[in-house]
Amino acid sequence: MDYRENFDVKKLTSFKIGGEIARVYFPTDVDEFLEAIEKEPNAFIAGNLSNILVSSDGYDGAVILTKKMDRITFDGKKVLAGAGVRGTKLSKLALENNLSGLEFMVAFPGSVGGEVFMNAGAHGQMIADVLSCARIYSPEKGIFTLNNSEMEFSYRTSICQRMPYYVLEAEFELEEKSSSEIQEKMDENLSFRLNKQPSLTLPNCGSTFRNPQGDSAGRLLEQAGMKGFVSGGVYVWENHANFIINDNDGTSLDVLNLMYEMYKRVKEKFGIELKPEVRYLGGNNKKEVEICKILYQK
Numbered sequence: 001m002d003y004r005e006n007f008d009v010k011k012l013t014s015f016k017i018g019g020e021i022a023r024v025y026f027p028t029d030v031d032e033f034l035e036a037i038e039k040e041p042n043a044f045i046a047g048n049l050s051n052i053l054v055s056s057d058g059y060d061g062a063v064i065l066t067k068k069m070d071r072i073t074f075d076g077k078k079v080l081a082g083a084g085v086r087g088t089k090l091s092k093l094a095l096e097n098n099l100s101g102l103e104f105m106v107a108f109p110g111s112v113g114g115e116v117f118m119n120a121g122a123h124g125q126m127i128a129d130v131l132s133c134a135r136i137y138s139p140e141k142g143i144f145t146l147n148n149s150e151m152e153f154s155y156r157t158s159i160c161q162r163m164p165y166y167v168l169e170a171e172f173e174l175e176e177k178s179s180s181e182i183q184e185k186m187d188e189n190l191s192f193r194l195n196k197q198p199s200l201t202l203p204n205c206g207s208t209f210r211n212p213q214g215d216s217a218g219r220l221l222e223q224a225g226m227k228g229f230v231s232g233g234v235y236v237w238e239n240h241a242n243f244i245i246n247d248n249d250g251t252s253l254d255v256l257n258l259m260y261e262m263y264k265r266v267k268e269k270f271g272i273e274l275k276p277e278v279r280y281l282g283g284n285n286k287k288e289v290e291i292c293k294i295l296y297q298k
């Protein structure tokens with residue numbers, strides 16, 4: 001199995017931020033995943049690093065990156081995808097097979113594992129709408145399968161956020177449609193994203209904060225005057241205030257300082273405490289740890 005020590009992860013993250021990770025494993029299948037997790041029971045599991053802020057001061061532990069667990073099998077209206085399959089690739093293959101249901105993933109930078117963990121969604125569709133079951137690993141139970149209702153999906157969450165459950169594979173049940181109909185929906189989604197979400201040419205990590213119930217984090221942040229606000233090498237995107245862009249070799253501390261400012265202003269103006277959607281992986285920088293204690297309330 002591909003294994004690296006003191007691995008510089010910066011280029012692999014969608015934020016283009018991050019220092020060295022002490023030990024990184026790149027399993028290509030379930031057997032290699034098991035081998036890695038047996039060696040490193042406390043490893044952090046990551047997919048395509050499109051929703052994680054890795055500290056510029058690095059991470060001293062082990063990370064299992066599922067990126068290479070990328071097998072895809074179509075069987076009639078069903079598709080089985082490894083945890084590391086990119087959402088965008090899966091949506092394109094579904095189109096080639098005249099299968100509808102994954103059009104929302106068309107420009108998703110995340111992996112299937114990360115998307116199931118997050119119940120990722122867009123354009124009125126989400127993982128919970130199409131997932132039939134997921135093959136899970138937990139240190140206590142080993143490998144087992146959970147069906148859709150057992151995944152306890154709701155807005156940007158699943159059981160995997162409450163239990164140490166790691167997604168190995170996911171099966172989706174899709175609907176047969178003409179490729180022109182599917183393509184049309186994908187084009188619609190893509191053009192919507194053009195103005196509302198930054199593409200990866202502007203390094204970012206997706207939505208910074210979760211939407212509070214009945215409201216939008218972007219609206220609150222805009223009203224709090226955050227659009228264009230600069231912190232070191234990063235800034236709040238002018239088109240949507242819930243996105244942070246790294247345009248000048250920003251660091252994780254630049255991002256966290258900015259997240260704290262966003263959180264503080266919304267709390268002062270609206271009395272709402274925004275909760276981060278972006279995850280943090282680090283721990284070597286005292287200032288970052290202090291900010292995380294407030295933001296993540298840990």
Ligand SMILES: Cc1cc2nc3c(=O)[nH]c(=O)nc-3n(C[C@H](O)[C@H](O)[C@H](O)COP(=O)(O)OP(=O)(O)OC[C@H]3O[C@@H](n4cnc5c(N)ncnc54)[C@H](O)[C@@H]3O)c2cc1C
Nearest residue numbers: 047048049050051110111113114115120121122166167206
């Ligand atoms: C440009 C851009 C656009 C985006 N658009 C959207 C969008 O429209 N909708 C949306 O919902 N999100 C969006 N995101 C956010 C992000 O892509 C999703 O949250 C995605 O689900 C993260 O997947 P990942 O593989 O990159 O996960 P990572 O960033 O690697 O990890 C994120 C979390 O998932 C956990 N995780 C990863 N893999 C597994 C696994 N196999 N088993 C258990 N847990 C796992 C990690 O431990 C971590 O806590 C966007 C991000 C970017 C950068």
